[in-house]
Amino acid sequence: MSDMAAPSTAPDELPRAKTDWLPLLLIPALGLLTLPFVGSPSTWVTLTVAGLAMGMMIFLMASGLTLVFGLMDIINFGHGVFISLGAYATLIVLGPLSGWAQADSLGLNLALLALCILAAMAVTGVVGAVFERVIVRPVYGSHLKQILVTMGGLIVAEQAIHAIWGASPIPIPLPQSLRGAFVLGDIVMERYRVVAVAIGLVVFIGMQLLLNRTRIGLLIRAGVENPEMVEALGYRIRRLFVSVFVAGSALAGLGGVMWAFYRQTLTAGMGMEVMVLVFIVIIIGGLGSVGGCFVGSILVALVANYVGFIEPKLALISNILVMALVLIWRPQGLFPVARR
């Protein structure tokens, strides 16, 4: 982003922007509130780490969709296919490099994971570009058509996965060093979940830097709010749309890889299965808000974990309950993005 000096006004005269801390405080508040119900602090830490890992994976899968939704006003029910496709793309790497997964070397195991992620992002990025051109572009501006057409695209793509890789579930092994758990006293943290938290944080920080410190990020944020004005400033919003759609698809592919290793099984419908959660978190977060998507993902996952432990019967409805409560509090989501 081009830099520009601040005008000559003393810094102490400048009023500061208010940060909206309340939604961020929900996460620690939730943790503290549930601690007495869980009882054991070590169990609570285990549940919290598991919830954070699940939240990061949901964030990875949902972050692209919230940008596509916010910027392009596209309701892409086909987003789940990029999650599935990303998961299946791991087979491209796991086939020839299966030995790396069995090797007792953290370096090789992490390199394998990185290659799987790169392959998945490349495949889903390319398919995303085709999907946008063939399926989404003809229905810009019509939500009903978007729902129907992207659902159709999802079904076709799922059948294509069956045709290429077969209809049966495919087991995939977790790389050797990522199996098992770290044990600290009574606290048990699965290694893979810690890796998922780390990757989620890296992606979130990367996206925040991109959106707030680069010109392309400014354009995306401006485009979410007023795409017509972005065009009137001389920028080609269509190119931005395509770039964001491709990036969103690639992020879903990345999420798909993490989700696949977490489940250790591939099915063509695995993307579609998490789409309800994905839609819940982008609605909770505020359509188009990456920060909101991040907080929403963690909130939903933590609630699911805590409630699943404290009162398992309520686990199934906990996500819907969270969404309802958040929308009663903030009808536009936790971090509403100013919209056209």
Added chain:
Amino acid sequence: MTEPLLHLRDVHTHIGPYHILHGVDLAIPQGELTVLLGRNGAGKTTTLRTIMGLWQASSGQIRFDGRDITAASTPDIARSGIAYVPEAMGIFTDLTVRENIVLAARSGPVDKARLDWMLGLFPALKRFWNLPAGNLSGGQKQMLAIARAISEPRRLLLIDEPTKGLAPVMVRSMIEAFKALKAAGETILLVEQNFHAASALGDNVAVMDDGRIVHSGRMSELVADKTLQQRLLGLSLDAHQ
């Protein structure tokens, strides 16, 4: 006679089933401020949006700087040197004042002299430099919208009702800012309902009614001719002041 910088010839615009512009003929000379007057619904905003390519002209021709831009895309029109300030201002409220200006300066950082000039025109923006533009008042947002339009040199500024809804003190500030822009040699097409502001600023005037230009000429002639004011606008400048 030199060719006008912007020339609309028999421009028609349809929005859905509605025929809004019925053959607009308008010439904007270089280095002058032309005011477009007319009652609500006369087609002023549609004229600006059609020039910007936000609504495509159904027929007729729009030439800018000797080039036909009738069918050009909005980004191409903007890149040819036309800046647009819409009636709703089009401020990105989630971006800071600084980010709004950075985004508008496509060719790179705004140079120090230009920045100082802009902030000299609109000093209130300094105080909110690093704040989200959504925190600004209506008048400050209007200042930002115009500052954004002049963040780098443009050939033509299209500005839609900049004084609408502003307090009198803000209207006076805006008039002073436009005088400074005129003095700097900017070419401006200004849609304005405030006749006092329009007459204080305009070199030329065009009056629209029912999607057509029904009068065009020098502003001084309209100001001097009360009968013409009554006929075109339904009131005299004296009454409006």
